[in-house]
Amino acid sequence: MSIHTVATKPFPGQRPGTSGLRKKVSVFQQPSYLENFVQSVFDTLGDCAGKTLVLGGDGRFHNREAVQTILRMAAAHGFAKVLVGQGGILSTPAVSCVIRKHGALGGLVLSASHNPGGPDGDFGIKYNIAAGGPAPEGVTEAIYHRTEDISRYRISDAPAIDIDRIGTATIEQMAVEVIDPVADYAELMQRLFDFDAIRALFGRGFSMCFDGMHAVSGPYAKAILEGMLGAPAGTVINGVPLEDFGGLHPDPNPVNAAQLIAIMAADDAPDFGAASDGDGDRNMIVGRRFDVTPSDSLAVLAANAAVAPGYRAGLKGIARSMPTSQAADRVAQALGIPCHEAPTGWKFFGTLLDAGMATLCGEESYGTGSDHVREKDGVWAVLFWLNLLAVSGKTVEQLLGEHWARFGRNYYSRHDYEGVDPKAANELMASLRIKLATLAGQDLGHYVVDFADDFSYTDPVDGSVATQQGIRIVMTNGSRIVFRLSGTGTEGATLRVYLERYEADPVYHHLPTQQALSALILIAEQVGGITGWTGRARPTVTT
Numbered sequence: 378m379s380i381h382t383v384a385t386k387p388f389p390g391q392r393p394g395t396s397g398l399r400k401k402v403s404v405f406q407q408p409s410y411l412e413n414f415v416q417s418v419f420d421t422l423g424d425c426a427g428k429t430l431v432l433g434g435d436g437r438f439h440n441r442e443a444v445q446t447i448l449r450m451a452a453a454h455g456f457a458k459v460l461v462g463q464g465g466i467l468s469t470p471a472v473s474c475v476i477r478k479h480g481a482l483g484g485l486v487l488s489a490s491h492n493p494g495g496p497d498g499d500f501g502i503k504y505n506i507a508a509g510g511p512a513p514e515g516v517t518e519a520i521y522h523r524t525e526d527i528s529r530y531r532i533s534d535a536p537a538i539d540i541d542r543i544g545t546a547t548i549e550q551m552a553v554e555v556i557d558p559v560a561d562y563a564e565l566m567q568r569l570f571d572f573d574a575i576r577a578l579f580g581r582g583f584s585m586c587f588d589g590m591h592a593v594s595g596p597y598a599k600a601i602l603e604g605m606l607g608a609p610a611g612t613v614i615n616g617v618p619l620e621d622f623g624g625l626h627p628d629p630n631p632v633n634a635a636q637l638i639a640i641m642a643a644d645d646a647p648d649f650g651a652a653s654d655g656d657g658d659r660n661m662i663v664g665r666r667f668d669v670t671p672s673d674s675l676a677v678l679a680a681n682a683a684v685a686p687g688y689r690a691g692l693k694g695i696a697r698s699m700p701t702s703q704a705a706d707r708v709a710q711a712l713g714i715p716c717h718e719a720p721t722g723w724k725f726f727g728t729l730l731d732a733g734m735a736t737l738c739g740e741e742s743y744g745t746g747s748d749h750v751r752e753k754d755g756v757w758a759v760l761f762w763l764n765l766l767a768v769s770g771k772t773v774e775q776l777l778g779e780h781w782a783r784f785g786r787n788y789y790s791r792h793d794y795e796g797v798d799p800k801a802a803n804e805l806m807a808s809l810r811i812k813l814a815t816l817a818g819q820d821l822g823h824y825v826v827d828f829a830d831d832f833s834y835t836d837p838v839d840g841s842v843a844t845q846q847g848i849r850i851v852m853t854n855g856s857r858i859v860f861r862l863s864g865t866g867t868e869g870a871t872l873r874v875y876l877e878r879y880e881a882d883p884v885y886h887h888l889p890t891q892q893a894l895s896a897l898i899l900i901a902e903q904v905g906g907i908t909g910w911t912g913r914a915r916p917t918v919t920t
């Protein structure tokens with residue numbers, strides 16, 4: 378066993394996006410591509426002597442090879458220990474949990490999250506800091522700059538470690554501890570939620586379907602729901618992580634989780650349905666023939682947080698991403714706590730959580746979480762809902778109906794235009810920016826523009842500034858249209874158009890969402906010229 382220094386040349390475009398570096402598997406398979414990025418992370422971290430690193434991924438194609446490479450590089454960089462999930466498996470929230478629990482310096486998450494996997498799919502890597510959350514932009518930019526002038530990386534030539542067996546091995550001077558991917562996480566969940574109440578709920582015959590989407594959440598859901606909480610075997614479907622996610626798109630929304638939606642629409646539908654994404658940080662909540670929007674889910678959990686032992690002391694604040702609906706703001710107001718609005722991407726919540734300014738966080742993209750870790754957390758959200766269902770004895774639909782009656786309803790939808798020509802997408806955004814100054818005060822039919830801007834954010838804790846985080850057109854009645862380009866895609870550009878309309882009157886709380894938003898959809902087309910720029914008459918995905 379010895380350590381080698383290998384000469385390398387920079388690859389262009391190794392800049393992390395909304396959530397890490399994501400590229401086609403074939404890009405990551407180029408010799409030195411992964412090594413360059415990992416070395417750049419390590420160079421940015423500096424001396425790692427005596428430090429612990431956490432390593433795991435969502436099990437997608439290329440996960441195992443990447444784990445072995447990173448282990449050999451970590452040994453060459455002088456880490457004392459790496460905690461690696463058995464089989465190379467750790468969900469994103471579990472990585473966050475393990476980093477925090479074991480006082481690690483940080484972690485590397487191997488995932489392209491909700492993006493499809495397999496040899497023709499996507500791969501990704503993300504660095505998480507000691508607090509457990511995604512590296513803030515200051516760190517990701519430093520890593521990126523390092524990738525631009527890297528000339529060598531260091532790696533041990535040690536043979537591959539058996540990562541399928543729990544136990545400890547060594548590479549050079551470094552200990553490799555293969556850990557149960559679920560244990561630490563399950564223990565944390567047990568402290569946050571009323572497991573007895575949930576067990577009693579299942580004991581009363583309450584039925585549930587959890588769709589693991591052949592991705593990483595399956596083992597967590599099986600161990601906790603079927604193992605610890607007594608849900609019948611078969612409650613978790615598609616629960617074994619597959620390298621290609623069964624050829625499907627592990628994105629828990631009503632379009633991609635079609636199987637779950639069909640199960641929840643059947644005459645013999647279970648009481649409750651849920652799904653999680655590739656790396657286990659997203660969640661979709663479904664009642665019988667009733668989908669819950671992620672923005673509403675955040676608001677309902679915030680309003681009822683006291684049902685869960687971990688949140689009984691009350692919430693310090695709520696934080697949501699800018700495009701997420703303002704349903705949570707109304708709850709925060711009623712609770713007398715602040716509601717923070719940050720840019721898209723969980724990395725922006727870290728400082729607020731660390732500073733004790735927020736307890737719950739959420740994104741419209743099926744992401745919900747809290748200060749228990751520093752990532753959004755799919756299984757956590759499902760357990761929170763189960764806790765609420767168990768304590769209230771109500772159905773999902775009843776809970777939403779009552780929530781809307783109390784706070785009003787924020788109708789919400791996101792229209793995605795995927796695989797658009799990047800030049801056209803950028804021009805669309807540029808032309809909107811030019812229009813911004815003239816929009817305020819305009820009567821657009823049904824709506825008058827209150828203000829329009831390009832969202833920029835100054836972090837209230839560390840003062841860092843993020844600009845160009847989405848163009849928002851806010852109407853005088855609080856309704857909004859937001860335009861943003863995705864930072865997680867690997868093919869062309871994805872335009873996201875977020876639509877929100879507030880409705881106070883319960884008489885109008887049960888309209889089909891697209892119908893309720895039709896006037897705003899028309900305005901978005903008129904103002905943004907979407908069809909003209911993209912050549913698309915309708916979105917590829919509507920959630």
Ligand code: VG1
Binds near residue numbers: 722866
């Ligand atoms: C998307 C979502 C964003 C989320 C991010 C990572 O980013 O909109 O809310 O935080 O994915 O989620 P973008 O830039 O494509 O809009 V995950 O579960 O893919 O790590």
Ligand code: CO
Binds near residue numbers: 490655656658659
């Ligand atoms: Co994810």
